[in-house]
Amino acid sequence: ENRMMSLAKDVTNQKVWEKGLIEAMKAADEASRAKSEFLANMSHEIRTPMNGLLGIIDLLDHTNLDEEQSQYLEIIKNSGSSLLSIIKDILDYSKIEAGKMDLNPTLGNPAEELEKQIQIFYGLAQEKSITLKTDIGKAAYGLFETDFDRINQVILNLVGNALKFTPQNGQVTVSMDAEQIENELHYLKIQVKDSGIGIPEKHIPSLTDPFFQVESSSTRSYQGTGLGLAIAKKIVELMGGELNINSTVGEGSEFSFSVLLKKDLKAQEEKVQKSS
Ligand code: ADP
Numbered sequence: 001e002n003r004m005m006s007l008a009k010d011v012t013n014q015k016v017w018e019k020g021l022i023e024a025m026k027a028a029d030e031a032s033r034a035k036s037e038f039l040a041n042m043s044h045e046i047r048t049p050m051n052g053l054l055g056i057i058d059l060l061d062h063t064n065l066d067e068e069q070s071q072y073l074e075i076i077k078n079s080g081s082s083l084l085s086i087i088k089d090i091l092d093y094s095k096i097e098a099g100k101m102d103l104n105p106t107l108g109n110p111a112e113e114l115e116k117q118i119q120i121f122y123g124l125a126q127e128k129s130i131t132l133k134t135d136i137g138k139a140a141y142g143l144f145e146t147d148f149d150r151i152n153q154v155i156l157n158l159v160g161n162a163l164k165f166t167p168q169n170g171q172v173t174v175s176m177d178a179e180q181i182e183n184e185l186h187y188l189k190i191q192v193k194d195s196g197i198g199i200p201e202k203h204i205p206s207l208t209d210p211f212f213q214v215e216s217s218s219t220r221s222y223q224g225t226g227l228g229l230a231i232a233k234k235i236v237e238l239m240g241g242e243l244n245i246n247s248t249v250g251e252g253s254e255f256s257f258s259v260l261l262k263k264d265l266k267a268q269e270e271k272v273q274k275s276s
Contacts (some may be wrong), residue, residue, distance in 0.1 A: 039094035040239070043087050050087065082223075089227040093210060096234040102239065103147040107264055110151070110188055111140040114176050116151050121159055130170050132159075137177030140188065144178070150235050151188070157228040158192040158255045164222055165253070166196030184263045187241065191222035191256040198249040207245060208233040231258070250275050 059075050065073060091185055095101045125132035155174070160174045175191040199207065199214060208210045213227040233243045240260030247253035 033099075036094040036097035039090060040098055040100065043091035043094065045271040046087050047084065047091065050080065050082045050084050054084065057107065067191055086225050086227075089231060092231050093227055093234070096231070096238065101235075101238060103150060105145050105147050107143055107145050108148050109141060110144055110146070110148075110178065110261075111136045111176060113148050113152065114140075114155065114174065114190075117155055118159070118174060120156070121163060124163055124253050125172065128166070129164065130163060130166055131171045132163075133171070133173045135173060135175040137175075139180075139186075141175045142178065143264045144186065144188070145264050146188070146259065147239065150239065151190075151259060154232045154235055154257060155192070158190075158257075161228065161255075162192050162194035162196065162253070164224070166194045170195040170252075178261075178263075180263075181260075186261050186263050187258045188261050189256065189258045191253065191254060193253040193254045198251050198253055199245075199247040200249055201247075204245050204247060208243065 054077070057073065057080060060158055061070075061077070092101070114136065116135065118132065121132055159172065159174060166172060172192070172194045172247045173220065175189075177189050177195070179189060181187060203212075203214050207214075208229045210230040212230075213222075213224065213226040215222065229243075236243045236257045236259060241258035243255065243257045245255055
């Protein structure tokens, strides 16, 4: 009977403990959400006056300044823009964390969209004598419904990183393809491969942590906030896909991601009928 009693007590203790744990987790969740909300509000409040400042700087830039004044203004302008982009990143990240990032699907052609986006980088690639190539599968040229702005945001981050962490005369290749899962449902698969500095294996799992950078801030030779990949991972997951990273130090890195999208079969048919 004693054993029964102690067993019953154990079970009760277990229940009490479990209840406590669940409550603690709920409280932690709530605290984390409150923190994300605070960050989102704060970033939003900073962004508005910051845009105002940048607007005035732009106006000043069009007045008659002497060379010294122009140089100072250029510094203010650059600092302002990089501050604004940090704030945008924090806003994006905290919005996702607070569950407040909405997707805005539109109808478009992923392959053509990618070709447009890549144009932005040809100048930068040329400056570093990096060969920037695309390799796009036929299936990616259809009409699909998805949030193209968010996909572009991830692509811009990955290609920007690839160019940043690849030395002179290297190569960066962006591949894209679509794979049908069932009916109109497809996976869009995108890979950004570079011949850059690579990433030590032990750091790979931390790359998508917010603010993580391989180089410590004191010895840093590359600019950035360490938020890009954290945001990219969240966006990709929000869109039903995943982000994978493979890398070898001294050889290069491969960042690939997938997102779920819907093929617009009706619009596709109409387009074919019109053109025939
Ligand atoms: P940021 O580029 O602003 O530092 P990210 O989150 O985009 O932030 O990247 C985090 C870190 O991951 C970078 O600081 C860098 O150390 C590493 N990294 C990302 N992409 C690459 C790449 N293509 N090659 C080598 N290292 C990379």
